[in-house]
Amino acid sequence: MSYVLVVAEVRRGIFEERNLDSIGLCTLLGKDAILLIPEGDYGINEQLVNGLVRVKTEETLFLNPLNMVNILEKIMAARGKPDMIVFTNSASGIELASYAAGYFNLPVITDVNGYDKERGIFFKSYYSDKIFGEFRPSGEGTFIITVRSGSFKENAAEKGSAPPAEAIEDVAANTARTFVEYVEEEKTDVDITKAEFLLSLGRGIGNKDEIPDYEELAGLLKAVISGSRPVIDKLWLPKARQVGTSGKTVKPKVYLAMGISGAFQHIAGMKDSSCIIAVNKDPEAPIFQYAHYGIIADIHKVRDALKGILKG
């Protein structure tokens, strides 16, 4: 029977919400979704899928690509090859998907954010999200997809009955890569997730020497400073100030983004802010698609003009 295998992303007992996007894509394709998940109480809504395969293994072993390929091998031997294997487009999802693609010699399209059913086309973003590429597997047979979070979850729908579940026994753990421990971020005095007003800085500020002037502006506005990944990577601001998937998810009353172009990973961390204001000199910057208000201008000039007005 034709089916799609959805590899669940679970982390520290949590069934990640972005798994719903993987399930939603199956609904859109009109395919039966079989959810692959480690044994454990994840409190999932089983009616969203057509079947479950529970692997009797620990979560950290399940998320290890060297073990995942053995699990997939077992399933394919038992059920036959799936039409498609879907992973989340996350740190672990892409790691698992790419390794499985190499191991089984299968086509892979990552970061898929749309699907055209009539043409059998998957959309993925290119060039700082300014262009979408239309992709499809070249031949017949199983292919691998990773799904951008937020893209398909509306399509996930309950089937009305509890699906059949089966279990597969543990597979021998690979020793070439082993989990040691989780490392939590250091606690700091500033919690940007609690701020009502964030002044967030991006690559566009140019260099570190500009930071004090923005801090002064933040002081005048009584805003808290945060930043996007490039600013954190360059050590211009501490890690605790990072907004985005690998940093913090924030929902302030006002998110004032200066010099942030709006990479998807950043947008995912701030899109639920009540009011987003973007200042950027590039009118094509993706952030203007998500902002409520925009100013197309040199950010330093806007900063200096604001300071001028505020200082009266």
Place this chain on the structure above:
Amino acid sequence: MNLIVFTKRVPATQEEELRITDEGKAVDLSKVPFKVNDWDNYSIEEAVRVVEKSGGAVTAVSVGDAESDEVLRRSIAMGAKDGFLIETGDVLHDPNARATLMQNFLKKENVPFDAIFTGVQSEDDQFGAVGGILAAKLGLPFVSMVIGIDAYESDHLIVRRELEGGLQERVKVMLPCVLSIQTGINEPRYVSIMGVRKASKVERKVFKAADYQENVVNKIEAVKWVYPPKKAGATILSGELDGMCKELLGILKEKGVYQ
């Protein structure tokens, strides 16, 4: 340790207006400046730091056209010993095709290594899949999103990989292995024009991609390029700078975050 680092020359599209041409068949990059892929810059830096402590050498390898020599010179200026170009005019959108080409090259040229570093992803295609595919094809363990190398022993590494929301995972990985390096793992050293000029005196070897084509096939097809669908978008403020700024302050007052 002997390390191979793959580095790629990419268009810097962040602040450029891109135009689709040829009825969706191409994207015009002729006016876009090119640079080293950000992730690869961190990978080279990390590799150089490892050999500075442990001994050994870094070999930078780039798949691309003749212009990609630029990122090899840059790698040498940062501390790589050798620069190899696998020259091809093909764009290689499919990460499977790219990884297979790399695998064939490493096998045929018998380049010795203890570990291979790739960037987590390339800025242009944002696939993030080459490292994982290459590792599986070579039968080596793989760790992606590496944000720290905590220890290196003769037979294994202890690395940290970045997950979501500030969480990291510490992993032990046996050598030889493939690591995909995340941005922010280090602070890449500054490369001066003089440094690159000096590096250009070090010979870079050029190999022809045509010699490593076994099983290099496109498993996926790039059908067409399109512009992303437009959302409602922002209300763009207009007028003089001072006027826009006053309007901005008005919005902040209205939203109750500024008095």
